[in-house]
Amino acid sequence: MKGVIYALLGGMFLTLQGTANAAIGDYLGTWQAAVLTQGIGFVAAILIVLFTGDRSWRQLSQVKLPFLFGGAFAAFILFSNITAFHHNGAAVTVSGVLIAQIIVTLLMEKAGWFGTVPIRLKTPQWVGLGLMIIGILCLSF
Numbered sequence: 001m002k003g004v005i006y007a008l009l010g011g012m013f014l015t016l017q018g019t020a021n022a023a024i025g026d027y028l029g030t031w032q033a034a035v036l037t038q039g040i041g042f043v044a045a046i047l048i049v050l051f052t053g054d055r056s057w058r059q060l061s062q063v064k065l066p067f068l069f070g071g072a073f074a075a076f077i078l079f080s081n082i083t084a085f086h087h088n089g090a091a092v093t094v095s096g097v098l099i100a101q102i103i104v105t106l107l108m109e110k111a112g113w114f115g116t117v118p119i120r121l122k123t124p125q126w127v128g129l130g131l132m133i134i135g136i137l138c139l140s141f
Contacts, residue, residue: 022085034078
């Protein structure tokens with residue numbers, strides 16, 4: 001249950017962040033908004049680590065190199081979301097993000113990327129994917 005709550009909070013904050021970033025982008029520019037957002041996020045994360053006393057960051061050298069690109073991905077995520085918000089508005093942007101996340105997640109799990117156990121997608125999963133995409137599109141237009 002805890003994971004579901006965090007997933008819902010993540011989705012909520014992702015939408016709020018996208019809207020805020022688009023507004024910041026109107027004032028500063030898209031890449032500048034991405035820099036500002038990542039900078040503030042970095043400071044917030046450092047403060048949380050310090051506040052909680054978590055010392056696991058000391059094992060940074062054990063993280064595989066490809067996984068370290070997550071931060072670079074975040075820059076492109078912010079840029080594309082800000083740009084999409086300006087062109088499409090919130091509902092269509094979030095819908096597109098959800099569809100892309102669903103597809104890439106299933107491909108990732110099917111192929112076993114990033115150390116995940118490969119899964120075999122069966123007809124119910126494909127039907128579910130299709131229904132989710134149709135539902136998201138129905139909510140958007």
